[in-house]
Amino acid sequence: MPPGDVHSMRTMSQKKTYTIACPKCKAAQEEELYESVNVAEEPLLKESLLQNRINAVTCAECGFSFRVDKPLLYHDPLHSAMIYYLPLGGADYDKGERHFREFLGEMHTLMPDGLDLPDVHLVFSWAELVERVFLLEADLDPRLIEYVKYIIYTKNSERLKPEQKAILFNAEDSTAEQFCFVIQDVATRKLESILHYSREAYESLCETFDQDEQTPMLLEMFPGPYVSARALLLRETAEEDEDA
Ligand SMILES: [Zn+2]
Incomplete structure (x- = not known):
């Protein structure tokens, strides 16, 4: 087989037909849904994604009108990155990560010899998918952004309980001086308030973590595949409860 063939086949935008039941009136209809989108080949798909x-x-x-929550592979060859959106449903993070590793294993077997998979990010919610697309566009490091969220959570521990609140990076309202984050209520999914974090502080974090002895710490905190300050804090709380 010619080199690159499977690779390009695999990463083209792909659709599949599903029978979908309307959540409101239960009527069934056939619908073509995306399995994967390649935004270099079809840049408009990125806009569609960002507009839900x-x-x-x-x-x-x-x-x-409703969105069907099914897995979606987002491929951005320009940033050599893929994002795998895996709706968790009732599953927990550990189960989600196991499912993701199986998916990666399948992807590896489809890669031609000598070609490595690009970085594949894992997200469990649509909001995280949109956030991750914006982070790629802005060339920001998701681990560092999660570290910033970790700082925000710990500095506002009374008001921002990770059990109840998610923090999302807001690219559109971020400026050259400061990053903007939105607080989302996990149960209602409502966006509640806005927080700022100075870009200067972020840049000094970049420098700190660039030093050899600090870099492993960030990877240790967020080994992946699911890189999330909220998941880390929830895990820490669960461990504390076990110890108590
Ligand atoms: Zn209906």
């Missing part, structure tokens, strides 16, 4: 229009369905019976 990927895998969005409008019911032919009652007109209700």
